[in-house]
Amino acid sequence: xxxxxxxxxxxxxxxxxxxxxxxxxxxxxxxxxxxxxxxxxxxxxxxxxxxxxxxxxxxxxxxxxxxxxxxxxxxxxxxx
Amino acid sequence: xxxxxxxxxxxxxxxxxxxxxxxxxxxxxxxxxxxxxxxxxxxxxxxxxxxxxxxxxxxxxxxxxxxxxxxxxxxxxxxxxxxxxxxxxxxxxxxxxxxxxxxxxxxxxxxxxxxxxxxxxxxxxxxxxxxxxxxxxxxxxxxxx
Numbered sequence: 001x002x003x004x005x006x007x008x009x010x011x012x013x014x015x016x017x018x019x020x021x022x023x024x025x026x027x028x029x030x031x032x033x034x035x036x037x038x039x040x041x042x043x044x045x046x047x048x049x050x051x052x053x054x055x056x057x058x059x060x061x062x063x064x065x066x067x068x069x070x071x072x073x074x075x076x077x078x079x080x
Numbered sequence: 081x082x083x084x085x086x087x088x089x090x091x092x093x094x095x096x097x098x099x100x101x102x103x104x105x106x107x108x109x110x111x112x113x114x115x116x117x118x119x120x121x122x123x124x125x126x127x128x129x130x131x132x133x134x135x136x137x138x139x140x141x142x143x144x145x146x147x148x149x150x151x152x153x154x155x156x157x158x159x160x161x162x163x164x165x166x167x168x169x170x171x172x173x174x175x176x177x178x179x180x181x182x183x184x185x186x187x188x189x190x191x192x193x194x195x196x197x198x199x200x201x202x203x204x205x206x207x208x209x210x211x212x213x214x215x216x217x218x219x220x221x222x223x224x225x
Binding site: 007008011012026029030031035036048051052054055058061062065 | 088090091093096124128130131133
């Protein structure tokens with residue numbers, strides 16, 4: 001249980017460290033449960049860009065989680 | 081023919097079940113052929129699972145209503161309201177007392193302020209009287225909104 005709590009905290013921290021547009025799109029999808037169509041309308045971007053941004057946001061999150069666990073400098077910049 | 085980079089967005093769409101039938105067919109065919117994208121798909125699935133576990137459920141209206149009506153919430157609300165109103169009344173009372181007894185303003189200013197205060201109190205009394213009268217004679221007061 002403690003380990004799961006720790007993992008959630010790490011994930012939260014990693015999310016906070018992401019670029020605003022990545023945090024925004026992940027929040028819209030996974031916290032607010034919005035569909036791609038809704039996200040596209042809300043952000044004024046095509047559906048394809050929603051998918052591509054979600055892909056890069058998830059990759060950045062994975063990267064941030066990995067660097068959080070491993071010692072060394074934190075880098076989370078990811079090209080779109 | 082699309083390359084792997086073009087399929088990356090579709091991999092996310094596949095995990096989120098947001099693809100059209102045609103897109104799904106296309107990405108599944110690519111996944112059969114491409115080992116790199118299959119690995120990427122697995123990685124994305126793992127991150128997606130973690131994200132989903134982190135998301136929270138909105139409480140339903142029934143649960144929210146129960147919380148709002150719980151004895152503790154009602155007690156806390158009433159106590160807070162009482163404290164705020166008592167604090168306001170105290171501060172206003174003290175201000176008025178200071179103004180009328182120790183204030184250096186000219187008498188006409190004090191008389192005008194007293195008139196405004198009296199008018200306000202008359203209106204407030206009227207309002208409270210009307211509310212009480214309406215409340216005692218309201219045939220719908222027991223209906224739950």
